[in-house]
Amino acid sequence: MQIQAGARFDLDFGLDLSGSAAPVPFLYDSSGLVLDAAVLGSNIRFKAAIGPVGVFIGNATQAGTATLDLDGNPSTRDRAAFTVSLRPDPADHRYRLSELSTSLVHIDLKGAISVDLPVFCPTQSDAL
Numbered sequence: 001m002q003i004q005a006g007a008r009f010d011l012d013f014g015l016d017l018s019g020s021a022a023p024v025p026f027l028y029d030s031s032g033l034v035l036d037a038a039v040l041g042s043n044i045r046f047k048a049a050i051g052p053v054g055v056f057i058g059n060a061t062q063a064g065t066a067t068l069d070l071d072g073n074p075s076t077r078d079r080a081a082f083t084v085s086l087r088p089d090p091a092d093h094r095y096r097l098s099e100l101s102t103s104l105v106h107i108d109l110k111g112a113i114s115v116d117l118p119v120f121c122p123t124q125s126d127a128l
């Protein structure tokens, strides 16, 4: 089984010194968090059998596969992603800390799972 994962946290923080009052801390709307991962399982085989008779998942010539990534296709190299970001602020791309609320947070999850488990029964060579 192959597992690839990553994490990225961008904190774009600033202080507005333009006013005569105390500096005003703010976050740019480019701040955010991305967690991504891909899991590829190949050559999956297992069985529930008594002697030569039973239910077999995969065999020597036709093994099972399982993929969790962006598109569920094991032949394309991509990762499923969980993203937390701030909604774009069209005025100046800044949010004062006092403005921050859950309504400004955008959460997104993109990914797909595919599973191919060939079943053989009652012997390892009898495909269903």
Ligand SMILES: [Ca+2]
Pocket: 069, 070, 071, 072, 073, 074, 075, 076, 077, 078
């Ligand atoms: Ca893929």
